[in-house]
Every structure is written in C-alpha cells, then in structure tokens.
Amino acid sequence: MRYGADLSFSLYQPTRVVFGDGVSSELAIECKRLGVERAVIVTDAFLREKTDVVARAEKALGGRLAGVFEGVIPDTGVEVIDAGAAFARAQGADGLISVGGGSAIDTAKGMAIVLTEGGSIRDHQGSMRLQRRQTPHLAVPTTAGTGSEVTSYIVVKDQARHEKMHFMEERVIPDAALLDPSVTLGLPPRLTAATGADALTHAIEAYTALNSNPITDAQALGAIRLIGESLARAVAHGDDKAARGQMLIAANLAGMAFNAAGVGLVHAMAHVIGARHNVHHGTANAICLPHVMRWNNDELSARYREVALALGVDVRGLGDEAAGLAAADRVAKLLAEVGLPSHLREVGVPESDLAACAEGSLSDGAIVFNGKFAADQELVLGVYQNAY
C-alpha cells in the first residue's frame, strides 16, 4: 500500500493496555496508579451470578471496592446509565470498573459523563463536547469484540424511539484496559462468534474507511490476521486460552483502528437492525459484512486484496476485482463456519421493514466514513435486499 505526499493524520490513544492471563487481579494496582480509592464495578446480573469474573474483580479491588452496579442490559440505555450514575454517586465513587462486554463498558463511559457533568446522559449527546477530565474508568472486557475499551464511542439505546444514540468523546476513552483471556473462557460459542465478527467488521471497515492511515492500516491488518487464525479455534474450543488471548488482542487492535479511521456501511446497517429488531450487534454485522464488501468491491478491491491476503487466501494470478470478491467469500465462509446466520430473515427482520431500515441507516454517522460513497437510500436498500 502506498500513501500520497499529501498524507496527514493525527491519533490520540491514551489507554494503558495490560495483557496477560490473570491480569484482572491487578485492578488495585491500576486503581492506585490512577488515584482511585472508591471504585464501583459496572456489570450485569448474569455475569455476577453465573460466572466468577465479577467476584474475582471484587476480590482484586479489596479495600478500594465501593459497590457493584449490576444493572447493565444489552446495548445499555438512558435509564440504566442514569441509574448507574446515581448509584455510584451514592457510594461516593471516584472511579468506575466495567466488567463485561461492550454494553458494560459503554454503560460505564456514560456513567462517567453523568458523574462528572451532572444531569442525564440524554443532556450530553454529541461529539467532542466535554471540556474536562471525566471520572476515571478501567475496563475489563469479557467479550473479544467491540474494542470499546480503547474507543471514544458510546452507543446507547433509546427504547422510546427505537434508536441508538451515539456519542463520540475523546474524554471517555477508558484510562486502562485489562485484557485477561481467563475472563472470556466462559463466553458461549454463539457469542464468541458474534463478538468476534464485530471485531472483524471493525478491522475490515477501518482498513477501507475514509480516515484510514498507515498506523490504523497496520492495526487493522494485524487484527484481521489474528482473527483469521483464532476465531474458529476460540469458538470450537472455548477453553483455548491462546486463541482467547489472540481474539482479545485482535478486538483491541481493531478498536484502536476504527477509533481513528472510522467504520462504514456495515455498521450503519447493523446499528439500525439492532435498534429496530433487537439483533445482537456482532450478529447484525456478520450478516451485512460480506454483502457490503461485494457492493464496495468495484471501488475498494485493491484494499480487499490485502484483506484476502491477511486471511490467508491465495490471490496469485487474480486481478484486484476477483481478489476482492475472494476476500468477501472467505469472510462469508469463516462466519458460516463459526455458526453465524447469513441472512436477515433468519434473525427476525421482516422484509417489509427493509425500506425503513435503509432510511434509518442514512442518518447513522458511520455511513459517511464508508470508503465508497454510500449515503443513498436506494443503494442501501439494494444491499439490505441482498442480505435478506
């Protein structure tokens, strides 16, 4: 890949990333580093009751534990974030520890804003509005997918309006991410596959997004390679710590990549499907990804050729267009192999709703970063129909 003489970009990545089997036991050390004396854990009831990951975090915090907020729901919501912030305030919290997937991490990001700025999370929607340092936040991701532990994004479901609210704030990027393969061992195969598909989508979309640069390209291709090597293993053998660890690193790399480069049409389509039809984010991405790649291929095939190579596809002798389609085919095959659905009709999306979905995706911020111009309702509807 060659870059022009007019290349310019800036990157901001403040998260301390600590990786290793068992590193979640180092929470107290990281709190001390950040001056956090009274930490509230942000998690969901399932993880607290059915797994040992929350108990381990509580133990690791010792005297710095101020309380546990277990009200996180999938995709989080305005009420959850406001209630979590009220709980943390009542405990006198000076720091937040998210233990969970993207929903827990995003909840803690929202809570950090409400704790620092006051009001409701609804009052703060927007981009780059925060002027002050926010409440410290350490993330312990228990899925290998969203990369939210290193991003400035928050996705919040607005139940009343069947929409997802989006926030983009550098000041909510977590201060530390503890990547501990042992806390992901219990993630069931279907969720391992779906969250891994989210990470793969971040990497492929970041690699072809308008704001991509040489650093995000390296991160994205590195993530794609790791996912190609490890996703199927992590799904088939949930206790394979090496595969789990590689997936956590891949999700983290992909998060850093899309945080700077942006995502694209797959995310715009998936956000709408998630908000209107309660389809898990990673699953919605998995369905849309190969179709968007095929649709993008006439303009992005040179880049998809690199994606194919990162996934180990032999593209020797193929022109870019054929190599790009081979990348889409390889992605579709990988996602099918790990048991993910490949059609929207399989996840309860009615065909009659596709036009409304297409309209909704046009107002999603991700669409403008798609490497090929996509903000056209008829064109997007065509891709939804292909994915149906």
Ligand SMILES: NC(=O)c1ccc[n+]([C@@H]2O[C@H](COP(=O)([O-])OP(=O)(O)OC[C@H]3O[C@@H](n4cnc5c(N)ncnc54)[C@H](O)[C@@H]3O)[C@@H](O)[C@H]2O)c1
């Ligand atoms: N902020 C960002 O940068 C960003 C990026 C992508 C996605 N997101 C958001 O993240 C959310 C999706 O996050 P997710 O895919 O990680 O899923 P999730 O956080 O919604 O979790 C899904 C389910 O998995 C369970 N779970 C999590 N870890 C587990 C474990 N180790 N063992 C057993 N069960 C476990 C949870 O209890 C939950 O029921 C969506 O709301 C999406 O919009 C945010």
Ligand SMILES: [Fe+2]
């Ligand atoms: Fe995503």
